[in-house]
Amino acid sequence: MKFGAQFWAGVLFRFPRLYPEWDIAVSSITPAISPSLVPVTVIGGFLGTGKTTLLNEVLSSQTGIRYAVMVNDFGSLAVDDALVKAHDGDTISFANGCVCCSLGDNLIKSIDALLERDPKPEQFLIEVSGVANPKAIADVATLHPGLRRDLIITLVDAETVMERAGDPRLADTLSMQLVPADLIVLNKCDLVGDTKLARVCSYLSDLYPSQMVRTVHSRLPVEYLSAKVLTDPLEPKLDLGKSEPATQSSHDPESQFYRCTVNLPDNMMCDQLRALLREHQSSLLRAKGFVYDEQGTLVSIQLSGNQIEVQSHFDGAGEFSGGSSKPYLVAIGLVPLDAFKQAVLANLCQ
Amino acid sequence: MTEITIFKAKKIVTMNERQPVCDHVAVRDGVILGAGKLDELTGWGEYTLDERFAEKVIFPGFIEGHCHSWEGAAWEDTFVGFLDRTSPSREVHKGLKSVDEVVAKLVDAEKELETSDEPLKGWGLDPIFFDRRVTRTDLDRVSTSRPVVVVHQSGHVINVNTHVLEKANITGDMDVDGLVKDSDGNPTGELMGIALYQSALKAVGMNSVLDMGKDKEKSLRWFAHSAQIAGVTTVTDLASELKPELLAVQADLASRDDYPIRVVPAFLGQMVPTNEGVEWITSLAGQSTDKLRLGLVKLIVDGSIQGLTARFKQPGYYNGAPNGMWYVDPMELPNIIAAYHKAGSQIHIHTNGDEATEAALDAIEAVLKQYPSSDARFTLQHCQMAHDAHFRRMAKLGVCANLFSNHLYYWGDQHYELTMGPERACRMDAANTAGKLGVHYSIHSDAPVTHLSPLFTAWCAVNRQTQSGRVLGENEKITVEQALYAITLGAAYTLKLDTELGSIECGKRADFTILEDDPLTVSPTKLKDIEVWGTVLGGRPFPVSEIVS
Numbered sequence: 016m017k018f019g020a021q022f023w024a025g026v027l028f029r030f031p032r033l034y035p036e037w038d039i040a041v042s043s044i045t046p047a048i049s050p051s052l053v054p055v056t057v058i059g060g061f062l063g064t065g066k067t068t069l070l071n072e073v074l075s076s077q078t079g080i081r082y083a084v085m086v087n088d089f090g091s092l093a094v095d096d097a098l099v100k101a102h103d104g105d106t107i108s109f110a111n112g113c114v115c116c117s118l119g120d121n122l123i124k125s126i127d128a129l130l131e132r133d134p135k136p137e138q139f140l141i142e143v144s145g146v147a148n149p150k151a152i153a154d155v156a157t158l159h160p161g162l163r164r165d166l167i168i169t170l171v172d173a174e175t176v177m178e179r180a181g182d183p184r185l186a187d188t189l190s191m192q193l194v195p196a197d198l199i200v201l202n203k204c205d206l207v208g209d210t211k212l213a214r215v216c217s218y219l220s221d222l223y224p225s226q227m228v229r230t231v232h233s234r235l236p237v238e239y240l241s242a243k244v245l246t247d248p249l250e251p252k253l254d255l256g257k258s259e260p261a262t263q264s265s266h267d268p269e270s271q272f273y274r275c276t277v278n279l280p281d282n283m284m285c286d287q288l289r290a291l292l293r294e295h296q297s298s299l300l301r302a303k304g305f306v307y308d309e310q311g312t313l314v315s316i317q318l319s320g321n322q323i324e325v326q327s328h329f330d331g332a333g334e335f336s337g338g339s340s341k342p343y344l345v346a347i348g349l350v351p352l353d354a355f356k357q358a359v360l361a362n363l364c365q
Numbered sequence: 366m367t368e369i370t371i372f373k374a375k376k377i378v379t380m381n382e383r384q385p386v387c388d389h390v391a392v393r394d395g396v397i398l399g400a401g402k403l404d405e406l407t408g409w410g411e412y413t414l415d416e417r418f419a420e421k422v423i424f425p426g427f428i429e430g431h432c433h434s435w436e437g438a439a440w441e442d443t444f445v446g447f448l449d450r451t452s453p454s455r456e457v458h459k460g461l462k463s464v465d466e467v468v469a470k471l472v473d474a475e476k477e478l479e480t481s482d483e484p485l486k487g488w489g490l491d492p493i494f495f496d497r498r499v500t501r502t503d504l505d506r507v508s509t510s511r512p513v514v515v516v517h518q519s520g521h522v523i524n525v526n527t528h529v530l531e532k533a534n535i536t537g538d539m540d541v542d543g544l545v546k547d548s549d550g551n552p553t554g555e556l557m558g559i560a561l562y563q564s565a566l567k568a569v570g571m572n573s574v575l576d577m578g579k580d581k582e583k584s585l586r587w588f589a590h591s592a593q594i595a596g597v598t599t600v601t602d603l604a605s606e607l608k609p610e611l612l613a614v615q616a617d618l619a620s621r622d623d624y625p626i627r628v629v630p631a632f633l634g635q636m637v638p639t640n641e642g643v644e645w646i647t648s649l650a651g652q653s654t655d656k657l658r659l660g661l662v663k664l665i666v667d668g669s670i671q672g673l674t675a676r677f678k679q680p681g682y683y684n685g686a687p688n689g690m691w692y693v694d695p696m697e698l699p700n701i702i703a704a705y706h707k708a709g710s711q712i713h714i715h716t717n718g719d720e721a722t723e724a725a726l727d728a729i730e731a732v733l734k735q736y737p738s739s740d741a742r743f744t745l746q747h748c749q750m751a752h753d754a755h756f757r758r759m760a761k762l763g764v765c766a767n768l769f770s771n772h773l774y775y776w777g778d779q780h781y782e783l784t785m786g787p788e789r790a791c792r793m794d795a796a797n798t799a800g801k802l803g804v805h806y807s808i809h810s811d812a813p814v815t816h817l818s819p820l821f822t823a824w825c826a827v828n829r830q831t832q833s834g835r836v837l838g839e840n841e842k843i844t845v846e847q848a849l850y851a852i853t854l855g856a857a858y859t860l861k862l863d864t865e866l867g868s869i870e871c872g873k874r875a876d877f878t879i880l881e882d883d884p885l886t887v888s889p890t891k892l893k894d895i896e897v898w899g900t901v902l903g904g905r906p907f908p909v910s911e912i913v914s
Binding site for chain 2: 061062087088120121122123144145146148150151152154155157158159160183184185187188324325326
């Protein structure tokens with residue numbers, strides 16, 4: 016009875032109700048990150064959303080980055096033999112410097128084997144199965160002494176997502192994939208008409224504060240596989256799905272939720288924002304954004320349920336000081352968020 | 366080799382309706398020549414009359430339709446469970462009724478360790494029965510200088526001491542799911558979920574939680590002893606990755622005359638991509654032997670009820686916990702089932718919650734529509750919350766159930782009070798309804814999750830009594846006869862082994878359970894207390910008294 020990583024990743028434990036006196040998985044301060052840690056991006060989404068296509072693309076292009084790609088199903092990769100340098104048991108080496116292996120029954124063992132390679136991979140991309148919680152795999156990176164968690168990316172199939180969302184068997188699994196996502200990739204946009212695409216976009220943005228991009232054929236530029244690109248919400252959203260971008264979602268009158276984006280000035284600290292989120296928790300469904308911590312590092316902050324999580328994504332403090340990145344917060348409210356927005360701004364005036 | 370032995374017994378219960386009871390059974394080359402009166406058997410030829418069972422009761426060898434070979438390996442570590450448990454070396458380990466008792470047992474075990482830095486591992490902890498959780502402070506009383514790791518009964522959660530937390534660099538400020546913290550924000554040492562426990566174990570050089578142990582052969586021998594002690598002659602190992610190295614050890618043991626059990630391992634079909642799995646299980650098809658049966662596939666659809674990870678339809682958990690987890694995408698399930706079904710494998714599917722049971726039945730129905738089969742004998746394993754409507758569907762589809770009756774005693778009170786509420790708790794593991802509606806069923810232990818003992822499992826299904834003495838559903842009780850059928854011919858049927866196992870009659874294998882008393886005449890409340898002399902496998906007696914550790 017020895018089950019593998021993917022299997023256990025599907026297992027969540029919900030004892031808080033049994034033991035309410037204990038606070039499970041609520042983080043406080045994120046430790047500073049050493050630049051030598053290898054970033055890990057986790058890629059989730061139901062089967063058929065385009066994860067494998069995305070990874071195939073990465074493995075066969077000249078990105079200049081040595082990716083280590085870990086997949087569920089080796090066989091589903093459309094590996095071009097001309098690009099393969101060596102095939103060594105469970106691992107394929109590519110001429111472009113990337114390696115690919117299957118997850119195996121012990122994720123940490125497989126990761127360690129890849130870390131021992133010379134040259135060392137520069138970034139891990141780990142595909143998780145459709146019903147696994149991508150956060151559980153990202154936690155492996157958080158805990159590993161040689162890794163740092165970079166992004167959780169969840170792919171969504173524009174054609175079928177509303178069906179999944181309306182299926183009582185799958186709605187909560189969809190939400191489990193999307194809540195921890197730093198980036199939502201709305202894929203297969205070419206398969207739906209503009210009206211439906213607009214509806215899907217507003218459904219997702221009404222519920223999830225994560226950044227979202229639209230794609231066709233999983234064509235996602237590799238910059239989007241790392242957190243750097245996510246720190247500025249004001250850049251026009253990448254829209255690769257259609258030549259005609261779908262109407263940017265304003266508030267859907269049918270929706271029960273309210274979305275707002277707040278630009279945070281550089282002097283707002285993580286702890287202040289945390290306090291504000293706590294204070295307004297009852298009117299917020301979720302919130303997500305980037306803010307400076309006490310060390311001056313840009314960190315991501317996320318409110319979900321009653322948990323506030325803070326996560327470092329970057330190599331040290333200096334990297335973004337001269338960049339165009341701006342702290343911001345996207346919040347999804349259960350009520351109109353004018354009061355919350357004002358409170359955030361008022362706090363800044365103090 | 367052609368010698369005939371006729372065993373004389375006080376009573377032989379055959380499970381053969383034409384001759385339910387007799388007192389002699391003739392055996393040649395591991396096969397039953399016949400059962401009946403002595404003069405009905407002497408015609409087979411010259412024989413030796415073996416009277417060692419003259420004062421004992423013979424049953425068809427018990428079949429455990431759902432347990433795990435990890436039952437053997439588990440005993441390499443220190444047992445700290447709540448209920449009494451007998452080890453494979455027949456040592457009775459008293460159940461530990463408080464955190465202090467758990468710590469005291471670990472302290473004793475620590476003294477036995479040979480080197481100063483080797484890890485101490487405990488298993489079977491179930492804090493659901495205690496008034497508080499175990500913490501690192503408790504385990505630091507065992508040792509501050511060596512790793513102390515205690516695996517919970519569920520296998521999904523561990524407790525560690527401070528030494529392990531420090532080695533693994535696990536601190537309260539980490540944003541990881543399943544890290545339990547005290548009111549000051551420090552880790553309590555309770556770690557839930559793969560990321561945390563794999564990381565913690567790796568940091569102190571230990572393998573995974575469910576490890577087959579250093580010595581696979583010893584572990585598999587212990588597994589066999591656990592079975593033999595309980596009177597079991599055929600066990601499942603549900604499920605295994607069937608890795609070649611473990612399979613080789615299993616095959617070697619199975620080829621030896623002194624290995625006292627037949628093993629039916631099931632391949633965990635969702636562990637690898639389906640096409641690879643089909644290829645692997647197909648390649649093993651010709652390798653079955655008398656005592657090692659390959660070809661069964663297991664799929665797991667959801668989690669467990671007491672772990673709150675089983676999938677439920679409305680209204681969900683009684684205590685309001687969110688719905689559980691899919692272990693496989695229900696939209697994908699039909700494709701996976703179809704692939705193994707087409708390849709000729711029999712498929713057993715773990716479902717606990719009603720939503721999971723329905724997803725499995727929907728998938729099976731779709732597959733059978735596309736690839737009709739008159740006797741696929743899909744079996745839903747656990748199937749704890751199936752409702753009458755599900756059993757009616759199962760009967761129509763020819764789907765069997767293997768019900769987890771031991772749950773009624775082990776966690777019945779928790780199901781009543783916490784997870785399911787009174788009404789649903791009283792129809793859990795509904796053996797009576799299953800039988801009434803025409804579903805072939807067995808009952809099981811899921812050892813090492815609960816202890817391996819078909820007589821205890823039968824007792825649970827007959828009495829439906831919880832630890833507190835509450836009866837969970839008077840009208841789901843089954844009779845002693847029905848329960849004994851479920852652990853013999855009923856289980857054989859779910860494994861498609863009913864042509865050769867499960868009853869005592871001409872042509873079947875000479876696998877017997879030898880009891881000191883008659884389950885059909887003792888009080889049904891005493892069913893679990895009947896002493897097991899041992900077993901006979903393929904005509905060869907295996908007394909429990911000869912087990913050496």
